[in-house]
Amino acid sequence: QVQxxxxxxxxxxxxxxxxxxxxxxxxxxxxxxxxWFRQAPGKERELVAAIxxxxxxxxxxxxxxxxxxxxxxxxxxxxxxxxxxLKPDDTAVYYCAAAPLITTIRAGSGMDYWGKGTxxxxxx
Numbered sequence: 001q002v003q004x005x006x007x008x009x010x011x012x013x014x015x016x017x018x019x020x021x022x023x024x025x026x027x028x029x030x031x032x033x034x035x036w037f038r039q040a041p042g043k044e045r046e047l048v049a050a051i052x053x054x055x056x057x058x059x060x061x062x063x064x065x066x067x068x069x070x071x072x073x074x075x076x077x078x079x080x081x082x083x084x085x086l087k088p089d090d091t092a093v094y095y096c097a098a099a100p101l102i103t104t105i106r107a108g109s110g111m112d113y114w115g116k117g118t119x120x121x122x123x124x
Contacts, residue, residue, distance in 0.1 A: 006116070007020070008118060010120070019081070020080065022079045024098065030053055032099060033100065035106075036095070039117075047108050048081070051102070059106055089122075091121050093120075
């Protein structure tokens, strides 16, 4: 069983930055591709970014390309989401998720594990 715990959310002004972290329990973190998803009020959960097991392959959805960066440190069982140039539209609860393959993350369903989320609020 893997537990995922997100942190780093908060209130930030438009144009500001935040770095989210997701720490995984257990010795098998490097066996999983990881993804960051978000769910805004009244909207469905959507993929933000994904990273392969070794970190060599990354994927970003168009709304965050050039502003967000996903990375991971397998020695610390942690995946990060650096968010720059934040916009009010980025306001959402951000979740990390784990699946064996990055293709599963990109498909948006069939994750093995989910965190409970961290709230990001961007004020205008």
